[in-house]
Amino acid sequence: MKVLCVAEKNSIAKAVSNILSGGQLTISNSTYKYVKNYEFTFNGFPFTGNGSCEVTMTSVAGHLTGLDFDNARYGWGKCNPEELFDAGVTNSKNKDQQQIAQNIRNVAKNMDYLIIWTDCDREGEYIGWEIFEEARKSNSRINDNTLYRAIFSHLERNHVLQAARNPNRLDKRAVQAVGTRIELDLRTGVSFTRLLTDTMARKVQASMGPPARQGAKSERPVISYGPCQFPTLGFVVDRFERIRNFKKEEFWNIQLTVKTEGQANQSEITTIFQWERGHLFDRLAVLTFYEMCLELAGNKAKVVDARSKPTTKWRPLPLTTVELQKNCSRYLRMNAKQSLAAAEKLYQKGFISYPRTETDTFPQAMNLKSLVQNQSQNNQNPWSNYARNLLDEGNSNNTNKYRFPRSGSHDDKAHPPIHPVIALGPGANVDASERRVYEYVVRHFLACCSEDARGHTTTVRLDWNGEIFSASGLVILERNWLDVYPWMKWENSKEMPNLEMNQEVTIFKAEMKSGFTSPPKPMTESELIMLMDANGIGTDATIAEHIEKIKTRNYIKCDKVGKESYLNPTILGVALVHGFETIGLEDSFAKPFQRREMEDDLKKICEGSLTKENVVRDIISKYKGYYHRTNQNKSTLLQVYDQTKITLS
Numbered sequence: 085m086k087v088l089c090v091a092e093k094n095s096i097a098k099a100v101s102n103i104l105s106g107g108q109l110t111i112s113n114s115t116y117k118y119v120k121n122y123e124f125t126f127n128g129f130p131f132t133g134n135g136s137c138e139v140t141m142t143s144v145a146g147h148l149t150g151l152d153f154d155n156a157r158y159g160w161g162k163c164n165p166e167e168l169f170d171a172g173v174t175n176s177k178n179k180d181q182q183q184i185a186q187n188i189r190n191v192a193k194n195m196d197y198l199i200i201w202t203d204c205d206r207e208g209e210y211i212g213w214e215i216f217e218e219a220r221k222s223n224s225r226i227n228d229n230t231l232y233r234a235i236f237s238h239l240e241r242n243h244v245l246q247a248a249r250n251p252n253r254l255d256k257r258a259v260q261a262v263g264t265r266i267e268l269d270l271r272t273g274v275s276f277t278r279l280l281t282d283t284m285a286r287k288v289q290a291s292m293g294p295p296a297r298q299g300a301k302s303e304r305p306v307i308s309y310g311p312c313q314f315p316t317l318g319f320v321v322d323r324f325e326r327i328r329n330f331k332k333e334e335f336w337n338i339q340l341t342v343k344t345e346g347q348a349n350q351s352e353i354t355t356i357f358q359w360e361r362g363h364l365f366d367r368l369a370v371l372t373f374y375e376m377c378l379e380l381a382g383n384k385a386k387v388v389d390a391r392s393k394p395t396t397k398w399r400p401l402p403l404t405t406v407e408l409q410k411n412c413s414r415y416l417r418m419n420a421k422q423s424l425a426a427a428e429k430l431y432q433k434g435f436i437s438y439p440r441t442e443t444d445t446f447p448q449a450m451n452l453k454s455l456v457q458n459q460s461q462n463n464q465n466p467w468s469n470y471a472r473n474l475l476d477e478g479n480s481n482n483t484n485k486y487r488f489p490r491s492g493s494h495d496d497k498a499h500p501p502i503h504p505v506i507a508l509g510p511g512a513n514v515d516a517s518e519r520r521v522y523e524y525v526v527r528h529f530l531a532c533c534s535e536d537a538r539g540h541t542t543t544v545r546l547d548w549n550g551e552i553f554s555a556s557g558l559v560i561l562e563r564n565w566l567d568v569y570p571w572m573k574w575e576n577s578k579e580m581p582n583l584e585m586n587q588e589v590t591i592f593k594a595e596m597k598s599g600f601t602s603p604p605k606p607m608t609e610s611e612l613i614m615l616m617d618a619n620g621i622g623t624d625a626t627i628a629e630h631i632e633k634i635k636t637r638n639y640i641k642c643d644k645v646g647k648e649s650y651l652n653p654t655i656l657g658v659a660l661v662h663g664f665e666t667i668g669l670e671d672s673f674a675k676p677f678q679r680r681e682m683e684d685d686l687k688k689i690c691e692g693s694l695t696k697e698n699v700v701r702d703i704i705s706k707y708k709g710y711y712h713r714t715n716q717n718k719s720t721l722l723q724v725y726d727q728t729k730i731t732l733s
Contacts (some may be wrong), residue, residue, distance in 0.1 A: 085137035087129060088195040088226075089234075090144065090188065090215045090590035092202040094119050095432040096239070097143040099296055100201060103244045104128075104139065114187040116180060119143050121191060127247045131197060131232065132515040140191050141201075144184050148214035149175040151266050153274070165278040168710055169271055169704050185218045192219035198226050199251055200233040204498045205625065206690070209233075209255045210262035216254065237499040240438035242507070264696045268682065269311060272707050276309035280660075281713065283307075283718045287725060288656060307660075310638050311679050312622045312630045314660070317639050318674035319615045321653045322606040322663040335363040336370040338377075340385065340546065340553050344581035353581050354588045354592075357546055357553035363599070364530040373551060374596045381549035383591040388552070389545035395558070397537035397574045399565040401444045401492040402501030402529050405624035406617045408439065410523075411528075414610040415571040416520055420628035426521040427502070435508055440625040441499035444492030453486060455503060456533055459526055462507045467523075470568045471530055484564040489532035503529045527568050534565035542580040546589065555580065562589070601606050606643070606650035617677035620683045659721075659728040666724050667717040672710055 091097035098120065105124030112121045119142060127136040151173050157163065158171050177185060191196065198219050200212035204412040212233055220226040232251035237242060255426050285304045302358075340357040364370050405424070412423035427439035446452060453475065457689070460471035474486045504526045508514065514522065536699075539560040546553045557580035566574055583589065612631060616622055622630045634640050639657035643650050653661075664673040672678045682703060714721075 085130045085135070085197075086127075086130070086195045087137050087139045087197045087199060088192055088219065089139060089141040089201055090197045090212075090219075092144060092146065092208060092211055093140065093432060094145070094191055096144045096201065097122060097141050098434075098577045099239045099434055100557060101139075103239070103241050104141075112696075114142060114184075115184040115190065116145070116187055118145060119184060119187060121187070126248070128245065129197070129199075129251070130249060131251075134504050140195070140524075142187060142191055142210065142704040144188070144202075144215060145180065147211055148181055148185055148188075148218060149177055151270050152176045152180075153270075160278060162639060165275040165282075166708070166715070167511060169708055169711070170277075171271075173270065188215060188218045189222040192223045192226060195219075195223060197230045197232065199248075200231070200254060201236070202233075202327075203438060203440065204235055204237060206258045206262050206623075206686075207625065209258035210266075212254050213256075213259040218359075222548055223246075236438075237441075238431065238505045239434040243483060252470075255690075257690045257692060260696045261413050261686040264689060264699050265682070265686060267696075270306055270705055271704060272380050273308070273310050274705075275711060276714070278307065279714060279718075280307040280309055280721075281305075283721060284725060285631070287722060291655075291704065292506060300684075307656075308633075309673075310630070310633065311639070311682070312626070313634050313639070314664075314673045314674040315619070315621045315679055316612070316616060316630050316659050317634050317653065318661055318670075318676075320607050320634075320640050321611055321658055321674070323604060324653050327603045327606065332600045332602070334367075334598055334600055335365050336367050336596060336598045337363040337417075338374055338551070339368065339595050339597055340548065340591050341548075341595075342385075342581065342589055342698060343592045344583070344589070345420045353545075353579055355555050355578075355581050360552045360554055369599075370596060374594070377549040377551055378594065383594070385548040385553070385591055386545040386591050387544060387585055387589065388547045389543070390583050390585055391540045392540060394415065395541045397539070397566065397572075399487075399490065399531050399534055399536050400528060400569070402446055402532050402681040403503070404442055404444050404494065404501060405440050405523065406442075406627065408502055408525070409628060410610045410613045411571070412521060413608065413613065416524060418517065418520070419609055419631070420613060420643075421632045422517060423521055424625075424628045426515075426517040427525070429524055430514065430518050430525075433513065434505060435512070435514070436505055437501075437503050437520055438499045439502050441497040442624055443501050444494050445492075446489050446500055446503075448488075450500065452488065452533060455505070456486060456530065458507045459530065461503065462509055464510050465507065465526075467527060467530060467568055467657075474534060475529065484535045484562065484567075486533055487535055505652050527570075531565040531569040534561065534568065537564045537566050537574055537575070538562040544580065544583050545568045548591070551684075590615070597603055606652055608648065608650060612651060620680035621676050635637060655729050655732050656725070658732065659725040662728060663721040664714075667713055667720050669710055672706075678706075 101122035101124060104126045109124035114121050124139055125136050126139050127134060128703035129137060136147040153171050153173060158168060160383055200215060202211045203518060213511055231254060233254045234247040235252050236247035242451060284307050288305050338359045342355050344353050366381050408427060409420040409423050412418045413420060430436045431439050455472050455475055460468050462468050473678045502525055508522050539558050541558050543554060543556045557577040559578050560574060566572055613627055616627050638654055640651050640653050645651055661674045664670055685694055687694060
């Protein structure tokens with residue numbers, strides 16, 4: 085019996101082959117220089133009766149095909165872009181893909197079964213289908229009955245063996261959903277990119293000035309459109325305009341200062357009490373309150389509430405892709421593309437689980453204690469002692485015991501949350517970025533498996549002639565997970581006074597203070613990721629690509645202020661958003677509603693309640709209307725660009 089296994093990357097094929105073969109394998113070159121073929125025997129596949137069989141394992145390098153138009157008929161400048169909404173499309177291959185496909189056909193010729201080992205997400209299902217289509221070109225025995233797919237999320241030995249012994253079937257609905265998204269993105273993206281480039285490129289090119297190198301030819305810029313790019317750009321422009329149009333307002337409030345005696349041998353305690361009305365924008369109203377309190381109550385106030393209660397700082401939820409990208413941007417100053425690339429490499433090298441997941445709930449049956457144990461064994465890692473103490477049941481003084489992680493509300497049914505698989509030693513083959521991301525993954529995981537932090541809050545409220553003022557203080561009793569998660573701050577506050585109910589206190593100082601409202605800060609990448617995720621723009625795996633795309637298209641730029649980096653739109657980025665607003669298409673282009681609707685439709689395809697044909701027909705019909713309006717208002721787009729350039733220059 086002969087079985088062909090195909091992974092999404094050569095590194096995965098190599099790792100899985102070594103596990104299934106026990107290291108006893110033969111390696112040969114393929115028709116593509118970055119893909120190897122691994123041959124070995126294995127006796128665990130259920131469809132072969134668990135008997136010994138000959139296995140060839142190879143890989144692709146991502147997608148095996150691309151969807152495109154016939155260049156001879158529909159190339160740039162050869163047709164009206166509007167024709168692309170209905171033009172025929174074909175699967176095409178570049179030179180590398182042709183070589184990889186040839187290898188698949190070669191090794192599939194004499195096989196009895198095909199097992200797909202691509203990443204277990206929608207995209208992986210589609211790539212698996214591409215592999216299946218190529219394999220059966222050279223072998224008619226490869227069909228739906230002999231096609232399987234391995235379900236795995238990391239490269240730990242027992243997990244891979246379990247995946248081999250319990251294969252599933254390829255999800256054809258997920259294949260249809262991805263095919264729908266690819267076709268819609270091609271038709272809408274290419275048609276609008278050509279329309280916008282033909283309309284605006286010359287004007288944008290002229291505004292860029294001469295090329296930096298003397299004698300060099302200035303290239304015409306591409307004004308690209310993407311159904312995820314534009315809403316992403318819209319978030320950045322919206323923040324930029326809120327800052328630009330911000331007008332500060334003066335406000336007033338009242339603040340009380342109380343001094344009380346400290347405990348034995350301690351100096352007096354100074355406590356600031358804040359007005360519970362907050363701040364008001366009417367100076368006369370605040371002045372009236374202030375003068376009435378002074379006149380009728382003087383410097384005396386009464387304690388109307390004094391209470392202490394335990395409080396908790398909850399440990400984080402298990403780690404998802406979006407949370408990884410967001411927190412690496414916030415804590416490690418790594419952009420989304422860098423952090424996800426580092427996580428991918430760590431996964432391929434077997435150090436962490438599959439890094440593309442929406443799940444924030446660990447399966448109850450998963451042995452997480454063994455993963456904590458792995459992290460306790462390498463004394464050179466700064467968190468190893470923490471991991472040891474977490475599992476030390478004999479230490480009665482250690483209140484921070486292992487706890488099964490909290491459960492979130494998301495489960496993509498494909499992969500568990502991101503977690504470390506094996507410990508990373510000092511000599512491991514990883515670069516600095518990968519090591520930093522690994523440390524974050526480990527610390528987040530250990531924090532998830534810890535006790536919540538515990539503290540005590542004291543709140544005192546004073547009545548000053550009917551106006552209520554309050555002050556609160558925090559005493560941390562048990563830091564627990566905070567000890568392994570240095571990015572989260574939870575600090576003791578200044579000591580609170582020991583006051584009792586109905587006690588009269590003397591006000592040391594009563595002040596009427598003023599201040600000004602401040603504008604929002606520019607957009608950070610961490611904030612942008614949160615907005616995209618909340619609004620269904622892109623997937624956990626593609627958010628980084630969309631942000632990177634609008635950077636390379638010069639729609640946004642990254643400005644560094646101190647240690648923080650902010651995203652700001654360029655003149656072109658602002659003009660595109662306002663241009664579509666002016667012609668009445670802001671909800672379809674610069675807002676997330678259209679893309680969110682498409683993502684909902686893709687989920688319905690996966691559920692079986694919609695078909696690819698229905699979704700493509702419906703959305704293309706809408707885009708034809710958008711195209712007609714845009715084409716009729718091309719002069720408006722140019723006028724908005726000129727106005728924006730004058731305003732922002």
